Amino acid sequence: MKTSRSTIKKAVCSMFGHRYVVSKKITPHITEYQCKTCKCEITTTETGHLDVLTPELKEINETLAKFYRKRHALQSVA
Known part of the structure; x- marks a missing residue:
């Protein structure tokens, strides 16, 4: 059996383990992690706990990263 x-x-x-x-790295407080062995992905939630990275959380993290980059781009110009 294979x-x-x-x-x-x-x-x-x-x-x-x-x-x-x-x-x-999404923001200083939100980060996505991946297991080197099995490629399982997790992320930190808004409460600071680790949770499995679902498609919904991945979309939330992408949107948050866009807002974060935009906000800091505007602050560096001002």
Whole structure:
């Protein structure tokens, strides 16, 4: 019986834990992380807790990043 690599990687993470690295810095308080082994993604929520990165949260983070960049671009000009 063949097992896929992703199943093996997920099993390794469930036994030994994920190895998260920063994949995207949204704001100084909001960051997206990705596991080096299984490519699982998480993000910090508005309360500061870590949560699975759903498509809805990904869209929220993209919108927040646009507002953050726009705000800081205007502040640096003034």
